[in-house]
Amino acid sequence: MNLLQFKNVYYNSDEKLILKNISFNVGKDDFISIVGPSGGGKSTLLKLSSHLISPSSGTILYKGKDLLEYNPMKLRQNICYCFQTPYLFGKDVKENLAFPYNIRDLDVDFERIEYLLLLFNLDKNIFNRQVEKLSGGEKQRISLIRTLLFTPDVLLLDEVTSALDADNTLIVEKAIKKINEGGTTILWVTHNLEQSRKFANKVLTIEGGQIKSLEVIK
Numbered sequence: 001m002n003l004l005q006f007k008n009v010y011y012n013s014d015e016k017l018i019l020k021n022i023s024f025n026v027g028k029d030d031f032i033s034i035v036g037p038s039g040g041g042k043s044t045l046l047k048l049s050s051h052l053i054s055p056s057s058g059t060i061l062y063k064g065k066d067l068l069e070y071n072p073m074k075l076r077q078n079i080c081y082c083f084q085t086p087y088l089f090g091k092d093v094k095e096n097l098a099f100p101y102n103i104r105d106l107d108v109d110f111e112r113i114e115y116l117l118l119l120f121n122l123d124k125n126i127f128n129r130q131v132e133k134l135s136g137g138e139k140q141r142i143s144l145i146r147t148l149l150f151t152p153d154v155l156l157l158d159e160v161t162s163a164l165d166a167d168n169t170l171i172v173e174k175a176i177k178k179i180n181e182g183g184t185t186i187l188w189v190t191h192n193l194e195q196s197r198k199f200a201n202k203v204l205t206i207e208g209g210q211i212k213s214l215e216v217i218k
Contacts, residue, residue: 001028002061003153003185004079008023011044018044019209026154031177031186033196036206042189045206046156049187050081061111073093080152084159086143088131093142097127100149116145119178121171137168144172148179155179157188161195167184173198 004026011019019041026032034042035140047053051072060067060160064078090097101108114124120141126134134142140160147155157176161169177199180186190196196203197217 002026003028003030003063004066005028005059005061007059007061007074009048009055011041011048011053012056017209019048022211024204024211026185026187026216028153028185029180029183030202031180031200032188032202032204033200033203034187034189034206035191035193035196036212038191040206041209042206043117043158044159046081046101046187046189049154049156050079051075052081058093073140077150078152079154079156080147081156082144082147082158084162086139088134088139088142092127093129093131093134094127096131096142096146100146103151104155112149113145116148119175120145137171140164140168141172141175144175151179151182152184154185154187157186157190159191162191166190169195 002025006022006024007018010017022045030155034045036042044053048055049214051067051070054068062070062075067075090096098108113127115125117124120136122141126138126142131139139161144160155176161172164172173195176186176188180199188196188200200217203213203215203217205215
């Protein structure tokens with residue numbers, strides 16, 4: 001089953017062609033690493049996938065329906081984008097992790113929060129820590145946990161470990177692999193070639209705004 005389908009997608013910004021004739025399918029449970037030189041259009045591809053921007057021409061389908069026909073806010077609850085630089089708001093971790101429940105008018109699921117804290121190797125006592133006192137690695141992991149409290153169909157990761165040390169990178173990699181095994185499709189932009197082939201079943205290479213190759217690796 002294809003969750004996402006790109007059909008002859010082009011994207012222009014300020015009269016500059018960023019992506020050209022992008023066509024490929026994303027299957028359910030895929031783990032796709034997206035690699036290629038800086039400025040090649042990788043992040044733009046993720047933004048298109050979550051309707052943060054719209055294609056200049058061509059079609060993107062989600063579950064067989066044009067992405068543009070979905071309510072953007074509802075869509076982004078199922079196709080979630082995680083940025084390279086984490087953004088936490090408010091005073092403490094509790095406020096950040098309660099937010100996804102509050103906007104849905106639901107009670108906070110502390111069991112789910114504790115499961116994800118454990119998965120990302122964080123002590124449950126971090127729940128009451130002030131945001132400003134968190135390390136960079138802790139902020140990134142809390143940001144990811146906030147995104148994953150309600151399991152998305154597709155998780156879009158944009159260089160999420162590029163600023164992390166080796167230990168934190170390994171923690172995040174293992175957690176994301178576990179999330180993928182649980183049924184979430186992963187698209188992960190990375191410049192780390194070793195990382196790109198560690199867990200992925202496909203590697204998509206983009207150069208100069210075009211698909212150079214889509215390699216099935218296992």
